[in-house]
Amino acid sequence: MTNVRAHHFGVTVTDLERAIEFYRDVLGLAVLDRFTVAGEAFSAAVDVEGATGRFAHLDAGGARIELVEYDPEGDERPAASVNRPGAKHLGLEVGDLDAFYDGLPGDVETMSEPRTTESGTRILFLRDPEENLVEVIES
Known part of the structure; x- marks a missing residue:
């Protein structure tokens, strides 16, 4: 293979x-x-x-x-939610999620402030200018 x-x-x-x-x-x-x-x-x-x-x-x-x-450009599609079948997102990591969040320009749309999940992972979801989902994880 x-x-x-x-x-x-x-x-x-x-x-x-x-x-x-x-x-x-x-x-x-x-x-x-x-x-x-x-x-x-x-x-x-x-x-x-x-x-x-x-x-x-x-x-x-x-x-x-x-x-x-x-x-040519394709048809318009509504912005996907993370729980929608077929949804996709980019996953990036940073060393200090709070500092990253604090440094974001005010016009960047985030889903929430940084959160710690049950597994202990610190995450933040944001949208790029095209409304694509980007997950930022603290390493």
Whole structure:
């Protein structure tokens, strides 16, 4: 059997520049690469006729987050709740969750203040500018 390992975690966005600003400036992730992909092979691979994708890869400390803006853009979808089947979120970790929370700009939407779960894990959920869920865990 082939050895499978993670390469990246993708998030589709409507405004790549705004998303990069959030992940870079608010979450502190370094931009590793930016590129555009188009053509027949790409369109067939993503099953979107005439698709072009603008991409940014960001370094999340050993994990790569891929932000992608598609043209044409897909249909609007309501923001998912974490308990909805098919919901997805990015999971990031910080050393001091309270300091991270205190340092967030006032316009960043959080689900609550940092909380300690029954298992002893300290967590915080927030939304990026596209309303994607991001979980931040204290390590």
